[in-house]
Amino acid sequence: MPSEVIYEPIEDFGLSERSRNKTLFSKIGVVGCGLVGQNIARVASFYGIEVVFIEVNEEKIREAYKNIEKVLDERIEHWGITLGEKRAILSRIKGTLDYHDLKGCDFVIEAIRAVDRGGKIKERKEIFRKIEEVVDPECIIATHSTTIVITELSSDLKYRDRCISLHFFVNHQEARIIEVVRGLYTTDDSYQKVCKFVALINRKIIPVQESAGLVSVRIFVVMLNEACEVLMEGISNIEDVDQLMRIGFGMRLGPFELADKMGLDKVLRWMDNIYNEFGDVRYKPNPYLRRLVRAKHFGVESGEGFYKYDENSRRILTSDRKGC
Amino acid sequence: MKILVLNCGSSSIKYQLFNMIDRKVIAKGGIEKLGMKGSFLKHTRHDGQTVIFEGEILDHKIGVEYILGVLTSAKHGCLKTLSEIDAVGHRVVHGGERFNSSVLLTDEVLSEVTKCIDIAPLHNPPNLRGIQAMEELIPGIPQVGVFDTAFHQTMEPKAYMYGIPYTLYKKYGIRRYGFHGTSHRYVSKRACDVLGVDYYTQKIITCHLGNGASITAIKNGKSIDTSMGFTPIEGLVMGTRSGDLDVGVVHFIMEKEEIGIKSASTLFNKHAGMLGITGISSDMREIEMAAANGNERATLALEMYNYRVKKYIGSYIAALGGLDILVMTGGIGENADTTREGVLSGLEYLGINIDFEKNKGFRKEGLISSSDSKVKVIVVPTDEELMIALDTEQIVSEGKKL
Secondary structure, eight states: OOOSOEEEEGGGGOSSGGGGOOOTTSEEEEEOOSHHHHHHHHHHHHTTOEEEEEOSSHHHHHHHHHHHHHHHHHHHHTTSSOHHHHHHHHHTEEEESOGGGGTTOSEEEEOOOHHHHTTOHHHHHHHHHHHHHHSOTTSEEEEOOSSSOHHHHHTTOSSGGGEEEEEEOOSSTTOOEEEEEEOSSOOHHHHHHHHHHHHHTTOEEEEEOSOTTTTHHHHHHHHHHHHHHHHHTTSSOHHHHHHIIIIIHOOSSOHHHHHHHHOHHHHHHHHHHHHHHHOOGGGSOOHHHHHHHHTTOOBGGGTBSSSBBOTTSOBOOOTTOOOO | OEEEEEEEOSSOEEEEEEETTTTEEEEEEEEESTTSTTOEEEEEOTTSOEEEEESOOOSHHHHHHHHHHHHHOTTTOSOSSGGGOOEEEEEESOOTTTOSSOEEOOHHHHHHHHHGGGTOTTTHHHHHHHHHHHHHHSTTOOEEEEETTGGGGGOOHHHHOOSSOHHHHHHHOOSOOOSOHHHHHHHHHHHHHHHTOOGGGOEEEEEEESSSEEEEEEETTEEEEESOOSSTTSSSOOSSOOOSOOHHHHHHHHHHTTOOHHHHHHIIIIISHHHHHHSSOSOHHHHHHHHHTTOHHHHHHHHHHHHHHHHHHHHHHHHHTSOSEEEEEHHHHHHOHHHHHHHHTTOGGGTOOBOHHHHTTOOSSEEOBOTTOSSEEEEOOOOHHHHHHHHHHHHHHHTSOO
C-alpha cells in the first residue's frame, strides 16, 4: 500500500468552472484597532474570516492583541468558547503598520479611536484614500462613524459607490445588530455585499438613512442627558435611575452604566457632534457629564465615571444604600 | 448497484461509495473545515492511496460537487460517469416523530424534515443542504434519508416523556428522541447474526461509546429506551458533554457565572464531560495515560464514566426484564478494554461473566464473555455507513418505504 499522501489543488476537480470563484470576505481589514476595531476583528475572526488590522505603532498593535486575548480569556472563563477556538481566533488576526497588507481584502473598515480622530474629517478622508490605493475597486470601504456622514467621507474617492457606514454595538457580546447607512453614492450592489458580510458574522442589519447620530446614538444621548438632568435636579440618584430603567423597562443596563461602558469622552463627543449638526438643545451635553469628562472620569476604562471600578473593570459596590 | 453515502455536518461532509454486490467500500473520504479557511478534501482511493485536495470549499453544494468531481476524475476517481451512482443515502440527524424508519426523500418528505429544523437547529440544515446539492448536481437521482432518531421511535410514551407540563410536549415536541439510532440498530442486528439467534426474540443492550455516547435497550427488535433525550446531552458522561445533570444546577450556574443561554449551552456541550472533569482532554487514551501517571482527576473521571454506563446497564436490565446480549461498540466500546472491564465487572449476579483475559487488547468483532456467561457480551464495530447503504439499497430496489 502506498504510504505517501498525494496533494492536489481542489480547483481542478470541480464539475464546473463556477467553483473557481474566490470566497467573498475571506479576508477583511480594520484600520485602527481600539475598542471598536478590536471588537470587529475578534467577531469577524470568530466566524472564520482572516483579519488584518492597521495601527500607528508597534506598541498599539501589542495593546490590541493583548486586549483581544483578554476578552477571549474572559469568554473562556464564562464558558463562551474553548481554548482551541481562542487559538484559532487569534491565529486569524494579523496586526500591521503597512497599508499594503490590506491588499486582497474584500472589506475594509475604518475604526480609528475617537481620541485620535477628534472629529477631524480630513484625517479620515486621508485614511479612505490610503485604503483605496491598495485595495481592488470592488472592495467595500466602510467607516465606523456615527456622527460623520459617509457621503462626505467618500466624496474624494475614485470609486465612491462602494463606501458605506456601519455601526457595531460593542457594549455587550449579545448585541448582534448593526446599523448600516448608505451614502448618496452607495450602490445596491455594495449594500447587498455588506448585507452578506453582516450575515456572515451572524448580525442583524438595521438600515438607517444618512443622518448624524443614526438612530441608536441619537436616542441614547437624549436619554442620558435627561438622566443627568434628573440627577442635577436632585430628583433621584445614579443607582436608582439605572435600577428603574433596568428593571422597569427591562433594559440590560441603565443609562449611566451604559454610558460608563461606552466611555464618557466618546459619548460627550457624540453629543457635541450631533448638537453641532442639529443645533437642538436636547443634544447639548449636560454639564454633569462634561464635568466628569474634564476630571478624566471616562467610565469603566479609566476606573471611574458615574460609578467606580476596580482594576478588573468590576463595579465597586457602595453597600451603604439599601432599597426599602 | 453503487450507492453513495453522505453525512453532511455543519462544517464537514463524510462520504463512502459502496458497491452493493459485495457490500465493499470502493472509495471514501471527507471534507473538513467546510466554509472556513484551510478547507480540504481527504480522499482514500480504492488502492488505499490517500489524496488530499486543498482549496476553498465554500458551502455544501460546492463540497458535494468536488466529491463527485473527485469520484469521476480520471486521475483519482473510480467512476466513469456520474450515472454509475444508482442512489444516494443520507444521514439525517432528526426525524422528529414523523419518521420511524428510513424513507425515500420526496418533496413531501423534505418539507417534513425542514419542519424538524426547530428541534435540531444545528444538524438538520446541513443535512438538507447536502440533499439539495445532490438533487441539483444529479437531478432525479433517488435519495434516501436515514434518521438518527428513527430507531428509537418505538419507545413507549412512558419512556420518552419528560416530567414537565404536557402542553410543552404538544407545543414544541419536547420529549426524548434518542440518537445514534442507526448504530444501535446495526450493531444489535449484527450481534444476532454473529450469534445465530433470532433478532426479534432477544433482549439486548447496546452501548455506543464514542466521543458522543449513548446506550439503548432493545426488546424483540425494538428500541424501548435510550440514554440520549431531546438533545444528545442527556445520559452518559461523554467526551465534552455532561450527560445527566440536575436541572437545578443549570440555573444555579447561569446565575452565579452570569452567563446566558448560548454560553450555558457551550458549557454543557463543550467544556463539560471528561474534558471538564479532568481538565486534560476529552480523549480516553490521554485520560488513561494521565491516570496511569497518578493524576487523581483522570482516575475520578474514568470511574465516573464507567459508573454511569454501569448504572444505565442495570436500569435497562430492569426495564427489559432480563438480558440476553450486551453489545459494545463505538471508538471506546470497540477499543478500550479497560473501560469495558470497568463497566462490566461485578455484574456476575446479573449473568454477565466477562472473560477478562480475552477482553485484554480485544479490538475486533467477537465475544468477550466467558463460555458459561448467561448473557453474551459481544464487541461489534459499528458501521453506520453500511447500514445507510443497505437501507438505501432496499428502499430503492423495492421503490417504497421500509
